[in-house]
Amino acid sequence: MEANGGEIVRELKELKLQKAEIEQRISALEAKLHETTAAVERCDAVSNGCSVPTEIEHGLEHGMSPDQIYRYSRQLLLPSFGVEGQSNLLKSSVLVIGAGGLGSPALLYLAACGVGRLGIIDHDVVELNNMHRQVIHTEAFIGHPKVKSAATACRSINSTIKIDEYVEALRTSNALEILSQYDIIVDATDNPPSRYMISDCCVLLGKPLVSGAALGMEGQLTVYNHKGGPCYRCLFPTPPPTTACQRCSDSGVLGVVPGAIGCLQALETIKLASMVGEPLSERMLLFDALSARIRIVKIRGRSAQCTVCGDNSSFNKQQFKDFDYEEFTQFPLSADPLNLLPAESRISSKEFKEILQKKERHVLLDVRPSHHYKIVSLPDSLNIPLANLEARLNELTSALKEKEYGCVNTGSSTNASLYVVCRRGNDSQRAVQYLRDWGFSSAKDIIGGLEAWTADVNPNFPSY
């Protein structure tokens, strides 16, 4: 039954994907046909000899086709944007790094508004827990590269622009080559090493950088390295401690918050590309969604002492290629699992399942924050968040005692064992370390946490 259901789901997924691709091909062909028909009509109208009309005959010195005029008419009608702004936009090229929460709306608007050439780079695949904020992706693309999904969406909105797909991670080895092909770079990534790497690369290549960030209920936006403005390192010469670098996958994010910042990134990019307005350089926009406050603050200019863009900087392309950004920021991009404890202080989720089946006396301590615990938890577990553990040890002691008294007749060892679990198996190790120091010598952590429970014991246990 289950295997059959799985097959149907797979087949459905495959068909939806094919459908999306076919629809995209249809819209591209329709656009092509429309252009051809329009050209033929123009021919017929001009003369019997069917000479191709020149731009002069139509008075179209800007070089936009009738279709382009119609498509972008609402932007052409803007006195402050107009033909000149649109022509500049059509000639421009933009690289969006990251097709996630920020990149999704940025890409949709950049494709729609008529940026001539749009590059998308991301190494990730679409996941179900992306959908609430990464609005460019559809369910049909779950499990497929984000770049493929985003490019399909962009082409279905605007089949007349050039879209470049890079299904790969941006590294110091490919960054210079890729970034050099574009006029404007959009940083829509989610981690400190990428942010430093992209900024440094933009300095070396002399490209403006539209940088956005969002987490929880807050967002930030600025333009770096633009006409004498600061680079990322001018503002943040020293990387923050790793503990200050929260990820959306740990701290959460309301979908629309990166959405708002991503839209504003598209706006700043359009302003730069079309050469209209005042770019957000040497200023930073701070967005607090919860209190509905947007504050635009003045930030420092380029720092003469900056190690990358400063007056005496000798930072060059070779140094960039050799630079270890993960080491510099102490922020690994592919984290090895933490391993704090000796093997005898740990058990696997499968072993814990056996303990449950044998009805061994134990207390299961869940050290996740209480709002995580409310999402999902194992039955009969005690929640004391790691941060409060020391202050609430008495609760743990009484839970252990209760288990002991509850089973006085079994005759075996009187001590109930203590198992500690968290989401991924890192905090549980830290907790076990503390607990052992505080005299709970039987404490053991469940390797891999609840994620391992879902993966190895019960696939129906919700993961988040």
Add this chain to the structure above:
Amino acid sequence: MQLTLEFGGGLELLCDSQKIHKVNVDLPNGEDDLTMKHLLTWVRTNLIKERPEMFIKGDTVRPGVLVLVNDCDWELSGQLETTIQEKDVIVFISTLHGG
């Protein structure tokens, strides 16, 4: 001296999750001016409830924290030597990296 202090980008978690603090800070003994240097010490003592290392490093803010005096980067007004006036608004914001 009446001041408005704001914390953002996660720094509010260090002061009971309260973002805006209307405070009254006395001038240090024998001084005519209140500087950011003094204010940082005051904030550390009076507002920061946990993990002070997430706010202060040495005698200044930790890397990754922007300080804004009346919506202006304190780099432009003299950092720790910036003089604070009555009714000033000082914002401490941690830079975000997510997306």
